[in-house]
Amino acid sequence: MFRQASRPLLLGAALTAALKAALVAIATAAGAAEPGHYGYGRPATPAEIAGWNIDVRGDDGAGLPPGSGSVAKGTEVFAEQCAACHGTFGEGEGRFPKLAGGAGSLKDDRPELTVGSYWPFAPTLWDYINRAMPMQAPRSLSADDVYALTAYILNLNDIVPGEFVADRDSLPKVRMPNRDSFTWTDPRPDTMAKPCMSACANPADVRISSTAEGRDLTPRTTGPLDTMQPK
């Protein structure tokens, strides 16, 4: 409480220099005992940090833990833990994401974005499986299993050979096919249209090029939620 009152911002001009000095002394003393201006909360312990410190950096693999996993092991774990949604070979069941394929399709009219065709960094794959998959039980896999699954998915995409073993040294060295296709600064705005107010186009040129009318894609926006099942 006292520390808060000693914030320089809150010091009135009328405060005497002596009082000011006293407050600063108290604040400094308190600061040494309990760091931070407000002093709320408590220091995070190394063990607490270690438990939550799961992030792995994509471009250089910083944060990858010890452990390893082979493509062969990954084949087994994937069949058990992942294939129900992603398909045995990562082809994707139903609307679940494909994890393989699409190589060279990024300029196509209908590109296929997968780990193999799109992802720039291999360690990101380890990080994502480790933090978010399998979807119904995230954080349930061992580090070895996550390495094995990463190796398997990379192999499905012909990025690593069948004998590849993923670990904290090998994974950052894997070069993803789409690695150099990303730019990381925003060049927008894309358009610099001037706000014309009248006769901005020839009315005859204003044609409807597409309409949502009659396309059977829109759920109802009245009544109960629309499952869009045949009624």
Place this chain on the structure above:
Amino acid sequence: MRPPLERGMPATPKPANLPDPRLARRSFLGFGAALTGSLALGATPSSAQPQPASPPADAPWSQTLGPGVVDRPYGRPADTESGVIRRNVPWLTAGTESSISFSPLQDLHGIITPNGLFFERYHAGRPDVDPDQHRLMIHGLVERPLLLTMKDIVRFPSVSRIHFIECPANGGMEWRAAQLNSLQFNHGMISCAEWTGVRLSTLLEEVGVKKEAAWAMVEGADGAHMNRSLPLNKCLDDCLVVYAQNGEALRPEQGYPLRLVVPGWEGNVSIKWLRRIKLGEKPWYSREETSKYTDLMPDGTSRGFTWLIDAKSVITFPCPEKPLAGPGLYEIRGLAWTGNGKVRRVDVSMDGGVNWQSARLHEPVLSKALTKFTLPWRWDGTPALLESRVIDETGHVQPTITQLRKQRGSNSVYHNNSIQTWQVKPDGSVFDVQTG
């Protein structure tokens, strides 16, 4: 923190106009005559017939005693508003746990989204977080790694700010062509609220930022452990760590008990159920900023870290859900916003962009918040193509879809801020169309 309230308790079902013992007791207090009237109305055979028109008659609800205070200790909308709900597009995603729902903009008025109608985006469903056990950890390149409880966080100096949050995939289904005949489904991934919490800069000053730090990794406590990288400059500029939304605790859908709000930037970075902030020298290149939330360009390259929400606007009346009832005088209504700051001007066209008139902006016009605009319009019953176009305080002008496609092609999914065209037919019906 206030204890969670009982919410959404259904009112005890009670047939209309039946004698209620509570009312009978009240009649002692001198309401007898009125009560007899209202109860008698319910009891007469005429109640099976259509009620007499009101006016001239008194409506039934004018002749009864309504339920008292705390009949609904946590209020809810009128039963007749039950169609005003968030909706999803079932064919869009594999399931509802990693999916989106859209705010019913066609039924909303003003710039604040009611908490129950704020759009949803989950990557691992909506977690049920215990606020007493929730912690925020701040560590990495800091002087004093810190662990904060919710009680700790609420003690910090608080600020309240009104900001929109928009998913950058809002309108993403319309890159190729008009597909969804709906305001809700084409634009409903934007909502706006008053957020209350502590400035992220306050928390970062508290832990002491080391001078090598240039980026922050922010992470959620949901099953997706959703994480994104943010430049430290933005964190220190205007980011908020919030626990309240429109005056009450955050809704679970919006990150209860704690979320980040990154004003003006794509919604995905406003991490919900915020549990960890780690400072580092470089970005993390997480899955959500490589595989997703990157913009694929026609030449096969991709743009990453395109966080800014561009200037955008839409006419919310009329729209496919709210057609016109016939020729006459109407008020065109709409919303405009920009991640660059304030809306400066909104123009409206009735002829597909040939001629424009400036609309009236309604106060308050706030930075990185929804802004309301209106324009009176006498509709003569002839076909019309309604459009709105925003110009923001940085001079950015909302583009047409044709202009945008010229740069971006049709596969970038995210950041479609193009002008919406509503086609009005002579019968007053309204359709989502594209011109060009």
